[in-house]
Amino acid sequence: MAEAFRNRTEAGRALAAHLESFRDDDVVVLGLPRGGVPVAFEIATHIDAPLDVIVVRKVGVPGQPELAMGAIGEDGVRVVNDHVIAMVGATEAQFDQVETREREELERRAARFRGQARRTPLDGRTAVIVDDGIATGSTARAACQVARAHGAARIVLAVPVAAPESVTALLDAADEIVCVEQPAWLQAVGQWYHDFTQVDDDTVVDLLDRARRRESQSTDRQPPGLRDPIDAEVDVDVGGMALPGHLSVPADACGVVIFAHGSGSSRHSPRNQYVADRLNAAGLGTLTFDLLTDHEAADRRNVFDIDLLANRLARTASWVHGHEPLGKLSIALFGASTGAAAALVAADDPPVPIAAVVSRGGRPDLAGTHLSRVTAPTLLIVGGDDTVVLELNRDAQRQLVCENRLSVVPGATHLFEEPGTLDAAASLAADWFVEHCTTSPPDAV
Secondary structure (H helix, E strand, C coil), X not given: CCCCEXXXXXXXXXXXXXXXXXXXXXXXXXXCCCCHHHHHHHHHHHHCCCEEECCCEEEEECCEEEEEEEEECCCCCEEXXXXXXXXXXXXXXXXXXXXXXXXXXXXXXXXXXHCCCCCCCXXXXXXXXXXXXXXXXXXXXXHHHHHHHCCCCEEEEEEEEECHHHHHHCCCCCCEEEEEECCCCCCCHXXXXXXCCCCCHHHHHHHHHHHHHHXXXXXXXXXXXXXXXXXXXXXXXXXXXXXXXXXXXXXXXXXXXXXXXXXXXXXXXXXXXHHHHHHHHCCCEEEEECXXXXXXXCCHHHHCCHHHHHHHHHHHHHHHHCCCCHHXXXXXXXXXXXXXXXXXXXXXXXXXXXXXXXXXXXXXXXXXXXXXXXXXXXXXXXXXXXXXXXXXXXXXXXXXXXXXXXXEECCCCCCCCCCCHHHHHHHHHHHHHHHHHCCCCCCCC
């Protein structure tokens, strides 16, 4: 049996494609913690909907905890299955006893995942309940019941993979069920994932925080003034020399990301172009350009001349800032391989403020002592199987004093050629840039 999904992120994106019709509805995406939250995060991002967790606990029959005589949710929600209670002869006192124990755990989990944030109201809205898969369906049923009790007008149960018999059994609990794969024989959900690593609490909290920031930015951000999109070939003036590039800026972009490619690459790099397309889709402008002329690139010493590359990059940032109407937008840097070192050196003492830096498979170690002087928020993205570069990035991170994060993409090697890995890196970069470009002023120092 072939694995359908590389990981939960890939599964979430596959499922999101089936939920496109919900983009303009009054929807709340609810992930079942913990495994359902990474899947739900991708859906919420794709359809631009708020993300929350739905914390539920089954009230199991004493001695038969797998058989639910009810379910409970936050804010005192209580669902009672009179049929099961009658069938097993459970008393009200027994139900209350189990409920008290389960509610303590429910409240603990809700506080851990949500912190000080309030539960997203469901009254009159469509609740899209998401898990990473359904085997028996008992937890999914409880979630549907609780969401209904919270006032949801419509319940949509969405999963990447489920047993067909479970889908059939849940038709009375949800108004609609969306499922990508329904294998005839499903022993365990994890069989349908290459990577089914357990999701920890910190990951759930981080995804919820990122989703809240995205929602806040899309609600509060005032467009910086660029109304018409730009898609043009340009010549970047880097001090008496013109370097060819391509500028792509969507309408109402929140910033422009300047790309610094690695050694042996160019502005035509398919990997950088893929990332640039993803950033454009996230509302970010991009400038891909050649840091060296063809003649200069023929001399391999120039390819590794980090000071030269950083100087070109800094001049390019000044060019973007002075290029109407881009001067109103935040400027950020994206570097790959040696280009990442150039980006970090350029961010040490930039001629214009740099809102953020992202390094993909980068060599930040080549930035040397500049690392400790970088003030721009910096994200280091490294492949989990790129072991040598991963250690170099860990060492470099210890030297950074700015806001920073090291994100490891499981299964990726240096060029992120493995299925889904470049997509994961692009998503991480887009989130980082959107977060910091919408909060950093573009005014020159």
